[in-house]
Amino acid sequence: MKVSTIGECGLIERIRSILPQPRDAVLGIGDDCAALRPAAGTDLLLTTDLLVEGVDFTLQTITPYRLGRKAMGVNLSDIAAMGGLPRAALAVLAMSPDGEIEFVDELYRGLHEEGVRFGVEIIGGDLSASSTLTIGVTLVGEVKTGRAVTRSGAKPGERIWVTGRLGAAAAGLAALKAGCRLRDDQVEIPFEVSESLREAARQAIERHLCPIPRIREGRALAEAGAASAMIDVSDGLALDLVRLCRESGVSATIKADRIPIDQAAAAVAQRFGHDPLAMALQGGEDFELLFTSSWEPADIAAIFPDVVTVTEVGEVQHAGQECRVERQDGSTVTLTGGYDHFGRR
Amino acid sequence: MKVSTIGECGLIERIRSILPQPRDAVLGIGDDCAALRPAAGTDLLLTTDLLVEGVDFTLQTITPYRLGRKAMGVNLSDIAAMGGLPRAALAVLAMSPDGEIEFVDELYRGLHEEGVRFGVEIIGGDLSASSTLTIGVTLVGEVKTGRAVTRSGAKPGERIWVTGRLGAAAAGLAALKAGCRLRDDQVEIPFEVSESLREAARQAIERHLCPIPRIREGRALAEAGAASAMIDVSDGLALDLVRLCRESGVSATIKADRIPIDQAAAAVAQRFGHDPLAMALQGGEDFELLFTSSWEPADIAAIFPDVVTVTEVGEVQHAGQECRVERQDGSTVTLTGGYDHFGRR
Known part of the structure; x- marks a missing residue:
């Protein structure tokens, strides 16, 4: 009707x-x-x-x-x-x-x-x-009152953390663009794939279609007073880290080999010819939490006792340089990209 | 750019x-x-x-x-x-x-x-x-706390009031549809009209394009505890009165000759072949306040000491009949109409 x-x-x-x-x-x-x-x-x-x-x-x-x-x-x-x-x-x-x-x-x-x-x-x-x-x-x-965690409180020397694993939503989008579909809870794939890739595609698509907001984790960080600045990763780790740094008046370096890439995302990305790291850095809609903290790693880990992982990915630095990602060989790349609604595609 | x-x-x-x-x-x-x-x-x-x-x-x-x-x-x-x-x-x-x-x-x-x-x-x-x-x-x-004036508090026997004058926004829309335009504060009319009609059209278009929210009047009614129910007239007096009555579980009769028709609206309506009363009843976007009250008229009037008029237009009645408008000859018409976003036009 x-x-x-x-x-x-x-x-x-x-x-x-x-x-x-x-x-x-x-x-x-x-x-x-x-x-x-x-x-x-x-x-x-x-x-x-x-x-x-x-x-x-x-x-x-x-x-x-x-x-x-x-x-x-x-x-x-x-x-x-x-x-x-x-x-x-x-x-x-x-x-x-x-x-x-x-x-x-x-x-x-x-x-x-x-x-x-x-x-x-x-x-x-x-x-x-x-x-x-x-x-x-x-x-x-x-x-x-007064306990909201903003984007603007990050200070040089603090550690940068991210909850969960990144890239799944972008991998899910890539799978959808390749013709895969989720009907009820079954994934339809228009070509031959292994059972493990089928399951990886299902998980990635599910993640793209149905984000998991980290309400409990965000509240725990705020109540403990552990996070100095926080943002959700909606437009890609790269762009959202740049945003957080801009609001805080700082810069940052993250390490490529520390970025927690989702396993399903990596499998799907490789199948469709994408770089898993690029998906984790620039793919949007993961909706994990990116935060900075002066706390010791053991104290941060203690806030996350259950299924959600939390990973230290880098360090806040003084302003005056671009945010960047450091490769294992020591070379660095300036962080850019992520999703822009009005940008040229 | x-x-x-x-x-x-x-x-x-x-x-x-x-x-x-x-x-x-x-x-x-x-x-x-x-x-x-x-x-x-x-x-x-x-x-x-x-x-x-x-x-x-x-x-x-x-x-x-x-x-x-x-x-x-x-x-x-x-x-x-x-x-x-x-x-x-x-x-x-x-x-x-x-x-x-x-x-x-x-x-x-x-x-x-x-x-x-x-x-x-x-x-x-x-x-x-x-x-x-x-x-x-x-x-x-x-x-x-607890002082918001809802749509659901009207009781049989109470008087029905409306602020300001109705029909101007609908008349303004009719003028725009006939090709009139407002540039800066000057009205452009693509045919010969009298100076008074030009001014009426300007006022009506201005009212359509720029509603005047009755914040001060609404607050004064709430603070005095004068209004038992209230709604803003956004989709026409007829439809909004029906809505208020439905939420309150009552019906209402309003008198056609009491409805405060805007003078500019009446002039413009007549020029473009519309019925001024229909515009006041069914034209949307007047954004006046429609409210019910058990207060005496003199006490209501005392709340509105300045430029905004307030007019008693009818009476709340028991449920079990349709809301209606009574003409001077005693005949009544059931109230319907007003703007529906998804209705057939």
């Missing part, structure tokens, strides 16, 4: 019926504003991200449900990067009136389910007609 | 340089999240609105500066409708990489200037490429 058959009011009612009544909000969907009661002794964190069809995603490779999860996940990652606790979301959707209602159902189911995993309720939003499918989430989180 | 020549990072830096450093925010543009310290004893209000080219506006009739002001203004109106004080905004922009940087400059100048009028600073946002120009604002406001 087309969206135009039930109209804007009908669609709002339908979305309201998909989403459970929020328990945390003073006021949810159905009024001029949503309302939330801030917890005492907290600062409010606010972030917003748009996903645009043909730019940030294509419906050829992602289901509406996964798209909903991703739209929520990328915003959750921004809250994680401040060390915050996410609380509530507004969702905006601009789409063709000829679009299917079932698409909207699945999208909001994904938004809702990803939110619920991290304690987030959808309490408002907006709908509009548009010839370009556009999904936006605004996320509100909180952090103890 | 095209946006693609400076890229996403360049554009963010340029926008940062247009906007002054926020004084109220803990953290502004340039980090993963913006941060704000909530005032003690307040609830947080959150609202978001998208404006999509070809649906909500056309650049044939609105300058980028005015578009920025409007995108901020429509969100301010939602805060006004809860009786809130607006504080900070996130702005999202999706546009073609071939778009002009000067367009972005002017858009953000408008967003900023309209915000400043009401104490709002732009503290974050997002940029994306898109083939459809889309502007979104998320606004954060605050209201004393």
Whole structure:
């Protein structure tokens, strides 16, 4: 059934019926504003991200449900990067009136389910007609007063760390571009591959389609006071490290052989003729946390007792030079690249 | 100069340089999240609105500066409708990489200037490429704990009031559709008209392009505890009254001869063959406040001592009948209509 058959009011009612009544909000969907009661002794964190069809995603490779999860996940990652606790979301959707209602159902189911995993309720939003499918989430989180971890606190001499492993999302994108598809949880590959490569491709695509926001890890770092600066790796380690350094007024050197390359990413990258290190450095959407710290490695490791790894990749340096990556032979390359929405492709 | 020549990072830096450093925010543009310290004893209000080219506006009739002001203004109106004080905004922009940087400059100048009028600073946002120009604002406001005026508090027997005068925005839209244009503050009309009609058209177009959010009036009503329910008239008095009544579980009758029709709107409507009453009832984007109250008229009037008028237009009634408008001859018409983004046109 087309969206135009039930109209804007009908669609709002339908979305309201998909989403459970929020328990945390003073006021949810159905009024001029949503309302939330801030917890005492907290600062409010606010972030917003748009996903645009043909730019940030294509419906050829992602289901509406996964798209909903991703739209929520990328915003959750921004809250994680401040060390915050996410609380509530507004969702905006601009789409063709000829679009299917079932698409909207699945999208909001994904938004809702990803939110619920991290304690987030959808309490408002907006709908509009548009010839370009556009999904936006605004996320509100909180952090103890004055304890938000910004991008601007890195100091020369500190160590640079990254959570998890990098390159999987970019490898997943490469696999999708080569014609691989994820249907339910099965990967479809249009050519002969080994069972291990099939599994690697599945993992990489899953990672591209469904980022894992590092909320718990970000909060643990903020609560311990361990991170002097933090950013999520959304546009590639290279670009995001440059951003962090720019805001902190420092530079950095990272070591190529320390960068934690995802194994699935490496396998997929090699199969499709990409350089695994380049994917880890310049591929976007890993949504791991990149942070700096004056703490000793053993103390950092103690904050991450469970499945997520954390790796020391380099050192913060004084301003006055470019950020760079050092190869094993001692040669260095200036860090550039990463994803630019308006750059020439 | 095209946006693609400076890229996403360049554009963010340029926008940062247009906007002054926020004084109220803990953290502004340039980090993963913006941060704000909530005032003690307040609830947080959150609202978001998208404006999509070809649906909500056309650049044939609105300058980028005015578009920025409007995108901020429509969100301010939602805060006004809860009786809130607006504080900070996130702005999202999706546009073609071939778009002009000067367009972005002017858009953000408008967003900023309209915000400043009401104490709002732009503290974050997002940029994306898109083939459809889309502007979104998320606004954060605050209201004393538990004092937000919702749509759901109207009770049978209460009076229904509306601020200001209605129909001007719809008349302005009709004038634009007939080929009239506003350049700077001069109106261009492609046919012979009287000086008074020219001035009426200018006022109506101005009202369509630049809504006046009723922040002061909404706050005064909330602080006095005068309004039992409130909504802003964004999609026409008829539809917004129906919405308020649905959320309150009541119905309503309003009197046709009490509806405060804007004089400029009436003149323009008649010139272009429209019914002024229909414009006042079904024309959207007036952004006046519609509210219900058990207070006596003299006490309501005392809250509005200055230039904004307030008019009693009808009475809240028990559920079980449709909302309706009563003509002078005693006949009634069921209220329907107003703007629907996904409806058949």
